[in-house]
Amino acid sequence: MVKIGVLALQGAVREHVKSLEAPNTEVVIIKRVEQLDDLDGLVFPGGESTTMRRLVNKYGFFQPLRDFAEAGKPIFGTCAGLILMAEKIEGSDEEGHLQLMDMKVERNAFGRQRESFETTLVIDQVADDVEAVFIRAPLISEAGEAVDILAEYEGEIVAAKQNHLLACSFHPELTDDARLHQFFVKMVKEAKETRPAPETARPV
Numbered sequence: 717m718v719k720i721g722v723l724a725l726q727g728a729v730r731e732h733v734k735s736l737e738a739p740n741t742e743v744v745i746i747k748r749v750e751q752l753d754d755l756d757g758l759v760f761p762g763g764e765s766t767t768m769r770r771l772v773n774k775y776g777f778f779q780p781l782r783d784f785a786e787a788g789k790p791i792f793g794t795c796a797g798l799i800l801m802a803e804k805i806e807g808s809d810e811e812g813h814l815q816l817m818d819m820k821v822e823r824n825a826f827g828r829q830r831e832s833f834e835t836t837l838v839i840d841q842v843a844d845d846v847e848a849v850f851i852r853a854p855l856i857s858e859a860g861e862a863v864d865i866l867a868e869y870e871g872e873i874v875a876a877k878q879n880h881l882l883a884c885s886f887h888p889e890l891t892d893d894a895r896l897h898q899f900f901v902k903m904v905k906e907a908k909e910t911r912p913a914p915e916t917a918r919p920v
């Protein structure tokens with residue numbers, strides 16, 4: 717049994733919960749830091765990254781989320797969630813938010829007239845016909861060596877994985893195609909199996 721949370725500070729949450737449904741998987745909505753304790757994996761939904769960052773700070777999530785990733789627990793960031801995970805953001809000061817993945821992102825990168833669109837993507841390790849909805853989407857403009865590029869759209873990186881961290885530019889929860897979420901569920905199950913058990917007080 718694994719327990720996966722969807723961070724519910726802002727953005728579409730219910731659709732993620734539905735896409736994560738799987739055997740031996742409990743999915744919960746996360747609003748308080750204490751709820752992170754017994755989670756095995758976490759999804760950062762889309763929304764507005766600057767607003768999300770403000771709420772992350774306001775509700776004390778900043779360090780706990782970094783610790784969660786540090787503990788080897790998988791995180792899946794979609795759209796604004798991907799922006800939260802990046803080391804750097806193109807623009808004035810380039811400073812990323814949680815700085816979990818060795819990549820640089822460019823916000824709202826697909827141009828005004830194409831603010832939102834749907835397409836079919838080849839996603840490495842997942843499938844070659846995954847439906848994807850892009851809404852004011854970011855792209856990954858640089859990826860470090862540790863980052864596996866999983867998908868590109870018109871030559872731009874739109875999905876990537878760095879060990880236990882997964883991120884995509886689009887909204888996989890807005891289609892009936894749950895294969896990317898299910899790939900993440902598998903990552904969570906595998907990570908749980910290989911993670912050393914937490915140090916709990918042992919009976920003497």
Ligand SMILES: NC(=O)CC[C@H](N)C(=O)O
Pocket residue numbers: 761762763764765766794795796797799823824851852853854
């Ligand atoms: N759909 C989304 O999550 C959009 C992301 C948003 N444009 C941002 O920069 O944060």
